[in-house]
Amino acid sequence: GDSVTQMEGPVTLSEEAFLTINCTYTATGYPSLFWYVQYPGEGLQLLLKATKADDKGSNKGFEATYRKETTSFHLEKGSVQVSDSAVYFCALSDDFNKFYFGSGTKLNVKP
């Protein structure tokens, strides 16, 4: 069945460091891919999405490219801030609108 695998955390970075959180997926059909973010004490918020191969989603300095050849959707940001500290979830929706989430990666950014 479909699934999402993302790198385990926590990831600890200093402010202004480069961020990569790896996400790979297994899917039949043509899934859409998402990154959600969960700030402490809050619900999940959509960060960015891509609906087809080679699409790049971007928001708030974060970006991710839908790579069909490597079945990946890695999240990147060039310079992280303390306010980016949160849990990041990679997810896919299949052709039947069923969602699969990764286990989440906690990011800690230190000043």
Add this chain to the structure above:
Amino acid sequence: EAGVTQSPTHLIKTRGQQATLRCSPISGHTSVYWYQQALGLGLQFLLWYDEGEERNRGNFPPRFSGRQFPNYSSELNVNALELEDSALYLCASSLGDGYNEQFFGPGTRLTVL
């Protein structure tokens, strides 16, 4: 515009009891999704309702059930509670079938003693 709301915020039950969780979607959204977020396990898809009908369900036993009302709000019922059911239950809504952008509520923390 009001977001997705869930009630109660916290719920404490004992083993064997039943729990009822409620969700109100964003106005204009017809789809409601339920997820279980157990500690360290990420989000597990539970149920998807659209236009009052159950459209899909995840790999959970039948004691997890729910319904969607004519105003598109939804209830999640968990019968015969077990200790392992302790988790954060998240509700999300979307514009409907074919719209895959989901908006999440803050969740209900269920504790089973």
